[in-house]
Amino acid sequence: MSTEDAKAYLSSREVPRLFECLMTGLMFHRPKDHIQYLIDCLEKVKTKSQAEITWNMFVEVRSTKTPLPPIDNGKRPPTRERPSTTETAIVTHTTNPLPPIGSNGLPNVPAIFIIGGPGSGKSSHAEQVAAKHPGWVSINLGQLLLAEIKNRSTDEKWKAVKDLVVNGELAPEEVTLELLHDILKHNTQAEGFIIQGFPRDMEQAKEFEKKISKVDAVLLLDCEENNLIDKFQRQDKSRNEKDISANTFARRIATFKEKTLPVLKYFDDAGKLFVVNGDKSEEEVQEELSYLFDTLISNLENGRIPTPPKGPRPTSTKMMARRLVTPPCTPPENSQHQTLKWPTVTYIPPPEIKVKDEGRLSHLPQAPVIFLAGGPGSGKGTQCAKVTARYHDIIHLSMGDILRKEITERGTVDDKWAMVTKLLREGDMAPVDITEELLINFMKQFPDARAFLVEGYPRDALQYENFNRNIGGHSYTILLDCDDQYLHARLVLRGDSGSERIDDNIPAIEKKLAFFAKHTLPLLKAIDDEHKLIVIDGDRDEAEVFYDIVKVIDYSLYGLQLDQEPNNKDLINVPVIFVLGGPGSGKGTQCANIVKKYGFTHLSSGDLLRDEVASGSERGKQLTEIMEKGDLVPLDIVLALMKDAMKVYAGVSKGFLIDGYPREKEQGIRFEQEVASAKFVLCFNVSDETMTKRLKDRAQYSGRVDDNDETIKKRLKTFHDVTQPVIDLYNSNGKLKMIDAEGTTDEVFEMVDKVFEEEKIPPSKDCFGKVVFVVGGPGSGKGTQCDLIVQKYGYTHLSSGDLLRAEVQSGSERGKQLTEIMQKGELVSLDTVLQLLKEAMLKKVVSSKGFLIDGYPRELEQGVRFEQEICAPQFVLYFDVSDETMTKRLLGRAETSGRADDNAETIKQRLVTFHDVTTPVIDYYTKQQKVVQVSAEKGKDEVFVEVQKVFDEVEANEAALKSSKVIFVIGGPGSGKGTQCANIVKDYGFCHLSSGDLLRDEVKSGSERGKRLNAIMEKGDLVPLEEVLQLMKNAMVSNLTKTNCFLVDGYPRELEQGLKFEKEVAPCTNVLYFDVSDETMTSRLLERGKSSGRVDDNEVTIKKRLQTFHNQTKPVIDYYKRFGKVCQISAESGIDEVYVEVKKFMETKQW
Structure with a gap:
């Protein structure tokens, strides 16, 4: 066999790569039994394809990632609890622990980590901080590793470490810990250590705390990912030689997100994380970092920064959110399937969206459109099915399913659809005009939809621009953010399971993955720049992902927060309307019209604050102090006042108009989270010219100092600056109702009427007046x-x-x-x-x-x-x-x-x-x-x-009644209020009215009304409130020639009675509330029962009567307390002692 034959044989079987991965693993782990170790490795290799054998396959610590759990603000409702999951245990090496600091001469001084993504500038900032604090040592672990790699270039172990670091991977834990231990050991006189570039994963953090020292504090340089990438690209252009490649940089960002973010969550939960905005200028970052550092070390206890109590602390979430760079990965180790070719990770800038979204076209259904995005295999279809099962009025539009249905029905006989079939089979997109036509036709089938959930569309900027041009009204996009390895596993399994989808083949999948990385991800970044992107970690269990989707939909469409546990049951079915408009827009006049016609309760934060101050309550005194200092009233107090007021009116109000609110985004979000969801937002839109003219006209007779040109101009600018984000927020979720308020009061109210009619809010039955x-x-x-x-x-x-x-x-x-x-x-x-x-x-x-x-x-x-x-x-x-x-x-x-x-x-x-x-x-x-x-x-x-x-x-008569003095007298059965009323009549000349006495007198009179009332009572029915009010009104009118002061005894028994009385008869001046314990009232009634002969003076009936009294009367007392009208008198003692307190109250008033 020739040399060339030998090379061909070895190359065809990837033998050099096999030896490389075996040797790398051997040098990395250095096992005692190296023969057995190589045998075990070869056994694993036997199950792998050649493409799956990589040089570092035996040195990876873990290939999966631990997604960050959501930060919970409170207990979730039982019906929506997050499904339980089993967390993967953190893998740790079984090496001998190093002795902790202090036990072998290491200095017992603070250890502070400075952490940031690649390119965040943590090294230079750490050096500057250390330079300002003599005795403090800055440790750059990355530089230490590079220096050690250079010094030990012939050592096989450090060759393996070099390969890991150069490719953006983490060095082994024992190597980094050993380096840290050595540097600490050689700086025994240090005042403290600033360590940057460490820890990079949870294992390093745990090992440091276990083997070296506790961590005193962690400072995070929090940067947006795109800013890090921009900085890298600028540096890349400015240097002659590349320190690292673009792919390596992308892998470092991916490693930071995958492995380092859980570390930050860990230290945040421990109360040790402090966040600095790393996107500011270098000077601003250094100033903020130095100030934070000085604050931390100024309160040392026994030479260390004290450990704070455990509990969540607010931090920035910019880098906590997963961004749009897809990390590289290898297929799962147990995969037996053909390997997909993954697109190279490169940064592609977001496209410029030239056609902006101007809102939904008028001829189309107006429901919000929500895009659900994610790579192929991210589980979009599964989640959409879950959403539509939960929300029956949300319509799911899957562009892929619609196209496949059309192909099935039309076949390949139609040339156009034969072409579409070919495109989809090859993993390409259908033509833009076809997808757009299908989408429009589908939407028109559901004119009453609550929302449209559009899956698999748009896939690129062209489709998005066409949507903006011909449909419009995109509310927001939910991205199911998945790692490639998860997409790979799902796609291959779906293909092997016998999927009949024409695009479930390896070449088509590869093309779709490449298209998603090249076109869809940049589009999503552009949508993110429009503040319309919500990212959800899609690598988790289906139920976990669905929980987060539900949370987003509930909040955006219904204002519900899964994490909140509000005691707002009374407000659930009462419509709440925010009313916005600039000074001079006429919103106050329109609110008055709405109140009159629709019976809504008009609430203004300013009025509530003034009423609370006037009431003299503890909160009122607190508000007085705040305002006297010139401070702003905290939003928490404003929300509490609104919530209290709304709960008082909730049982009797047709709805709430929240006037001039929210003035900024946070107010609206907090209100809907903590009080109630807004049904819609009425915004009275008027030009600056019109508002200025109206304010100037008003100035001629108002005498207001702020009705001048300069002040008006400033007020209008302030209004636009703070209100536009609010308008954008509610426009995006479909709640904004814009009213053109340029016309007359009647013309504007006609438009308001139409909105109320569209929202199916009927006029109040009490609106007609006389x-x-x-x-x-x-x-x-x-x-x-x-x-x-x-x-x-x-x-x-x-x-x-x-x-x-x-x-x-x-x-x-x-x-x-x-x-x-x-x-x-x-x-x-x-x-x-x-x-x-x-x-x-x-x-x-x-x-x-x-x-x-x-x-x-x-x-x-x-x-x-x-x-x-x-x-x-x-x-x-x-x-x-x-x-x-x-x-x-x-x-x-x-x-x-x-x-x-x-x-x-x-x-x-x-x-x-x-x-x-x-x-x-x-x-x-x-x-x-x-x-x-x-x-x-x-x-x-x-x-x-x-x-x-x-x-x-x-x-x-009406004018006389409106100016009369009316005291409601309230007290439980046996409170003695009747006796006290007799004393007031005798000494102060009041007219004493009792609804019960008036009814009985009318029946005794034998009048036609008396006969009718008697018939009602004999049936056991309640006398209509209108009849009672008419009797009271007639009695008061007939006594006006004698007195204009009235005691209304035992009335109102519930809030609606009081409000109706004030609307139709006369306003309430004060409420006398005789407060007696249930025990005392029971005792008095039982004593009375011995001689009264009343069948209801028995213990069982008394208990029920008292319970009814408390349930009905508490809202009445709470309501009138808000206006400082309640005089509460303890009636536990004798008649004379109680009357002394009554007289004290009466003498304070002008009757």
Whole structure:
């Protein structure tokens, strides 16, 4: 055999590489039984393919990585607990431990690590810090290793170490520890050690602590990965010879992320990690690092930095997040399959996205679009299936599945799809126009989707730009970030399992992997630069990955945080709306309109702060101190105030308007995390010119010092600077509702109305205010009087006949239906009439002072239905005219009107019909004491004089009630509040009202209302709140001539009663709360039971009554405490002692 034959034989069987890997392993491990070691290695090699034999296959410590666990902020809800996992134990070498510092002459001084990614400048910074502190020794482990490698270049062991280091791998632990031990041992006089370039993995950290010393502190130079890469590339261009290659640098970054980041988490949990922003200028980094270093060493205890208590500490998470450089790897050792060729790791800059996202095109469904990205084999499809199983209103769009479905259905007969089939089979992309068309058609099938989860798209910048151009509205992208070895294992297993996918073949997979690395990863970096990328570690168990995806979706779509455990159950179903707008945008006016029409509660952080200060509470005193110092009120306090206020109103409010909030991003995020999710954000968009003009106009009468040109300009700039990030945040998650507020108040509110309608938020049933039914026969002059009332009192005049005619003339579908009905001579249904009235009232509810419903109800059912479906009338204005007068007027009108029904016979029939249908209506409302009868026999001016008396009296009574002094008297059964009320009436001249007494008196009176109330109570039903309020209001009005001070006893029993009373009767001045223990109340009631004969004075019933009292009354007390209106008096002692405290309170007020 010739020499050439021998070389060919050895080369074809990769024998040189085999010997290289055996010798490297032998030099690395130096086993005692080298023969057995080589035999074991050869046994392992027998199962490998030639491509799997590498020079360092026997020196790798581990090939898998330990992903960082998420940092938990609190216990997760039981239904969403993170699945348990079994963590891989850290591999350690079994070498003899070195003696710890101090036991063999090593100095007992602080050891501080400085850690940073490759190119972070840790070496120069460590040297500078050491130079500023005499006695401190800077140890650069990387330089020590290089020097040792150079000095021992002939040593086989150090040759192996050199190969590892040059290729970006870690040197063996025993080598690094030995070097560190030697350098420490030779510096016994050192004041401390600054060690940089170490530890690089958990094993080194553990071994250092175990064998050398405790770690006093770890300083992290925290840099963005792209900044490290940019710095490397600049240095690479500036030097003649390359110190390291681009691939080696990429591997070092990958090693840092894979092995060093868990070290940082370990020291962070121990309270020893301190983070410095490494992206600043060198001077700024050095200044911050020096300050931190000086602070740490200024408080030494026994020569060492004291160990802090255990617990999580806030640190920067920039480098904790996994970035977009894919680390190189070898296939798993146990793989028996054909090996994929992996793309070389190189840095490719992100593409410039020339077509920007301007939002969703109007003709497409408006649900948020979420891209789910990841390399081939990252498990995107599995996770999408899990997501759609959990969220039934999220639609999954898999571009790959859609294409494969089209191919299956169309086959290769169609030339276009034959071409697409060929492209996919070879691992190439389908044409952009085809994927885009498919995506649009698919989205149109689901107009009511909550969100679209798009998998496998876009794959490159061209697709992304086309999406922006023709669809738009990308919310964010979730990246399942996986190492190549995990993708390899999954793809090969999928291929071997008999997958029928046309692109599950080795050449196609290799091409897809290369495409992903070359095109998709740079695109994802560009998306990251748009702040729309969320990276999730995809190398973990499916359930672990899904947990994090759910966390992202829950927060982005619903404002839910899995880590939070809020006590906000009362707020879950109450809509919350943030209201944004610059100064002069009119948001305050619009908020008032929303409150009136939709019954929302309007909250302003400024008002809440002022109310809290005024209440005199402990928190109020704290706020006073803060503001007197000129400090900003902490966000925690503002959030607590809002949360407390919302919880008070939650049971009775239709929703919350949070005015002028959030003013910055953090406020919005914290609010949704800690209080409640915002349903949407109303942003009133007005140009600076318009806002400036409005503010200047206001300045003419406002007297506000900040309404001048210079101040206005600054306020507008501040508004834009702080609010734009907030607008971007809520625009990205689909919650932003932009309102063009350039027009009039009514025009703007029309747009607000549309938003509320789209969000399916109905108007409040209590929004209509004062409603007056106007009843009178034909010719009674009620139309004329309505016009005069409108002119003087600002009411809105509505006539069902006019509304029907207007609807017919509009040409609407409903108008056409009405025309057909009337042409057939049929009656228009009551449902239609009521709907027309309700719609007309809702249009005017914000601007109107009240409604005159003319000629309505014409029959009793109309009135009852109106009360049930719209609201009850305040009163009925009945114009009483004799038939003779009405006949005379109608015949006189006939001379000029030309109306066919103005003749004697028809008039007579009309009057008979009027009396027949209207008399029951008048009788019904007379029994409710709601009919106000005005004689309309005289001329219109004389009649209007009488009408004015009615409306003036109503307004005067309302004004008197609003200015009256009302004390709610609250106390449990047996608290003695009735006795104390009698004393107050005697000494202070108050009028004592008890809802129970009023009901009983009304029943005893034998009135129609009394009979109706008696029937309700005999059935065991609750008396409607409206009836109780009307009785109270009537009683107060009848006593206004004697006093304007009222004690309302035993009321309100729940918060809704109090709020309704204040809205419809009079504001509450104060609340007297007689506080007594359950034991005392029980004792008093049992004693009373011996002589009262009351069946409810027994122990079991008393216990239930007390429980009911506490449950209902606590929200009432909490609510009025917020406004400083509650006077709480202990009523444990005797009547006289308690009254002494009552008098103290009464003497502090002006009654």
